Amino acid sequence: MTDQVFIEGLECQAVIGVFEWEKQIRQKLVIDLIMGWDNRRAAEGDDYAHALCYDTVSKAVTALVEGHSHELVETVAEKIAALLLADFSVPWARVRVAKPGAVANAANVGVSIERMA
Numbered sequence: 001m002t003d004q005v006f007i008e009g010l011e012c013q014a015v016i017g018v019f020e021w022e023k024q025i026r027q028k029l030v031i032d033l034i035m036g037w038d039n040r041r042a043a044e045g046d047d048y049a050h051a052l053c054y055d056t057v058s059k060a061v062t063a064l065v066e067g068h069s070h071e072l073v074e075t076v077a078e079k080i081a082a083l084l085l086a087d088f089s090v091p092w093a094r095v096r097v098a099k100p101g102a103v104a105n106a107a108n109v110g111v112s113i114e115r116m117a
């Protein structure tokens with residue numbers, strides 16, 4: 001089953017970084033999510049109850065990312081994947097966490113992980 005629900009370019013303001021000065025400010029993280037989900041049941045009945053709500057997921061991920069401080073984008077990605085699998089019953093998720101501006105002469109940097117339940 002290859003159905004997916006995706007969220008692209010979710011911007012969060014996070015306390016993120018390994019250096020002391022980074023712990024005093026908020027920086028932008030941009031999150032892309034691809035989540036395995038059987039969309040047929042929602043589509044067959046045109047029924048929101050069977051849909052994986054991208055709005056609800058976006059709000060939960062934003063609360064997680066903005067509500068805690070982290071040193072590494074790796075940690076943020078792992079926590080998001082764990083949230084999706086545990087709280088939203090997602091069978092698998094691909095999580096990309098980008099920290100634009102972290103490397104001055106790079107267009108973007110970050111990590112991408114894939115986790116299964």
Ligand SMILES: Nc1nc2c(c(=O)[nH]1)N=C([C@H](O)[C@@H](O)CO)CN2
Nearest residue numbers: 016017018019071072073074102103
């Ligand atoms: N693989 C990683 N490398 C680095 C990270 C990170 O989270 N994962 N973080 C930093 C610093 O916080 C950097 O973003 C400050 O500009 C360096 N490398």
